Amino acid sequence: MSTILITIADPAHQPVKAMVEELDQYLLPLYPAESNHLLDIETLRQPEMRFFAAFRGEDVIAIGGCWLHDGYAEVKRIYVTPAARGLGLAKQIMQRIEEEAIISGRMIARLETGIHQPESLGLYRRLGFVECGAFGDYPADDPNSVFMEKRLGP
Template sequence: MQFSAGTDVTITISRELPRQDGVIRLLEMSDAYMASLYPAESNHLVDVSSLEGDAVSFFVVRRDGAVVGCGALVAAADGTAEMKRVFVDPAARGLKIGNLLMAKLEDHARESGFSAIRLETGISQPEAIGLYRRSGYVEIGPFGNYAADPLSIFMEKRLD
């Protein structure tokens, strides 16, 4: 998927392997950001090895070839997918990359036959929460292996 974000900027989103330098850099930035907001017990990040699993579809956003965003869908046994590791490089924010990435993940989920996408995010991320709400996600209770956490918000978007 390729988009033009102006006359001289090209944004691409494609399914790629997560173990590459640009992605590792983004995941490290995401880890540091989450650690600055939440205690370890409220951080539900998955590592790069987990992102390489058979049940994972990992997508990379590039701006003129450079990695500027990423996100994954993890298939669950109940026919839903969980969105994980959605992150956009702060230097690339304002280009609507989050919106483009969300649309790509949702398109992939529909094509894969998932009935819904679920996610967990933290209460101290108003920009992410706003993006999810604008994209049609609604709050739900904890799902999967998550326990209730006052620092977490659980959301879902039905695709059927």
């Protein structure tokens, strides 16, 4: 089995972009359009974004990133390809995101996920995230959204 490397990645790099598109195809049928808060590739490339990919050789097998806002880091685009599930990659990507948030001076991580993603909700809870109110530009009354946050650091 090849070594897995998690590194900063350009979301426009074709294998990474393909993984973002795979995630879109997974999410789009789960929720109505107004409940899908998908960031496009150009937004993911902005200076306030940090985006990571897990590589096994040349293959991208997981992605995730964070958007550095004033006062917190927002977790975005966590996805593990079905063939690589069960390897702990989502947890490893989340740990890398938390490290980046702390390095960047953000001691709170927040995220929005959907009610139809029980595996994601379970992962986030196991990692110490708790439900919170809506934040940023998200509508507070979206019945499909679950908002969570975690205090980072000591």
